[in-house]
Amino acid sequence: MNRDKIVVTGVGAVAPNGNNIKEFWESLKQGISGISPISYFNTDDHKVKIAGELKGFSPDKVLDHKEMRKLDPFSIYAIVATNEAMEMSGLNNQNFDYDRAGVVIGTGVGGIQTLEEQHSTIENRGARRVSPQFVPKMISNIAGGHLALRWSLKGPNQTVTSACASATDAIGIAMRLILSGDADIMITGGTEASITPLTIAGFANMRALSQFNSDPQKASRPFDNNRDGFVLGEGSGMLVIETETHAKNRGAEILAELAGYGSSDDAFHITQPSPGGKGAYKAMERAIINAGINIDQVDYINAHGTSTPFNDKNESQAIQSLFKDHSKKIKVSSTKSMTGHLLGAAGGIEAVALVKSINEKIIPPTINYETPDPDCTLDYVPNQSQDYKIKSALSNTFGFGGHNAVICMKKYC
Numbered sequence: 001m002n003r004d005k006i007v008v009t010g011v012g013a014v015a016p017n018g019n020n021i022k023e024f025w026e027s028l029k030q031g032i033s034g035i036s037p038i039s040y041f042n043t044d045d046h047k048v049k050i051a052g053e054l055k056g057f058s059p060d061k062v063l064d065h066k067e068m069r070k071l072d073p074f075s076i077y078a079i080v081a082t083n084e085a086m087e088m089s090g091l092n093n094q095n096f097d098y099d100r101a102g103v104v105i106g107t108g109v110g111g112i113q114t115l116e117e118q119h120s121t122i123e124n125r126g127a128r129r130v131s132p133q134f135v136p137k138m139i140s141n142i143a144g145g146h147l148a149l150r151w152s153l154k155g156p157n158q159t160v161t162s163a164c165a166s167a168t169d170a171i172g173i174a175m176r177l178i179l180s181g182d183a184d185i186m187i188t189g190g191t192e193a194s195i196t197p198l199t200i201a202g203f204a205n206m207r208a209l210s211q212f213n214s215d216p217q218k219a220s221r222p223f224d225n226n227r228d229g230f231v232l233g234e235g236s237g238m239l240v241i242e243t244e245t246h247a248k249n250r251g252a253e254i255l256a257e258l259a260g261y262g263s264s265d266d267a268f269h270i271t272q273p274s275p276g277g278k279g280a281y282k283a284m285e286r287a288i289i290n291a292g293i294n295i296d297q298v299d300y301i302n303a304h305g306t307s308t309p310f311n312d313k314n315e316s317q318a319i320q321s322l323f324k325d326h327s328k329k330i331k332v333s334s335t336k337s338m339t340g341h342l343l344g345a346a347g348g349i350e351a352v353a354l355v356k357s358i359n360e361k362i363i364p365p366t367i368n369y370e371t372p373d374p375d376c377t378l379d380y381v382p383n384q385s386q387d388y389k390i391k392s393a394l395s396n397t398f399g400f401g402g403h404n405a406v407i408c409m410k411k412y413c
Contacts, residue, residue: 074112082187186242256359
């Protein structure tokens, strides 16, 4: 039975290298990094002193100060990115069936900034001084709740936490909710605001983060032989997805087709990927099968590409194992080289980048690729973007706990 296509009609972005879609995409095309010394807190006692912080970000046009006081940054980022996606889709100025519009959003750690602040409060000032807003600011599902409240979205509303695969899983689940008949429109993607003293210290002490503090913009170097860990980033990437029929009926511009989704678990190690990327292989294969295309129809992969020794090697091996000879023809790049790793929001911001790549016929580069790794031998689109007509592409995300999630997008036709 032929299913109705699921299409993307709006995207929004808040990223370390751009506070909106226009800025974000221009930075990706030009290979501009958003990595810089941490300014949010004193790093004198920290091994890692760099991150992908937002710069010059002001949500004032979307939220007033009274609203912002009740929101953790991860919710603020989601609202701002969603507002841009809704504007692009035309839904901010249209009536639609609110009972058949919902939200699935991914986040890795939710309101961790609020958690750390309020823990400091109870330790230093006592229990009576803990804010009554603490719990509703901190819980991971609250960003999705705020999106529903703001846009009267009364359909399914879920929050996904599967580490760095969260947003991609969210997008896949949102697609399936539409296909199952539970909704016509879904707002989906991811959000994260985790650049905090505790998060930086935790990742640094497990040796997951780059310590290339002397030159922050060179620190995230996926697939390069001298990579030494990922760089923590923050932000949100959100999409409006709906059935092709629904989009056409309301006269929406269709940006891309969300064609497939696949997921798996390594069941191997709590933080390390399985040897050879076996779980990644399965997730990519399932996304391709779900999209109804052949392996040799994939032109481009927006890789997980974290800049860690384990991931980049195993992801490359998984691509080679799955695509075999065709892997030599596939373009593979990691936009994390410019944004850092947004954890649970990574799949959201990278899905947004993939939509733009398909529309603009441009593949963003993997910057800081200077010394090839003999274990990573694919075409990583080094250092400069490339003009390229993409018909079908994947976005890969893999996370702690062995989680693997992949979406397949196609040029809409």
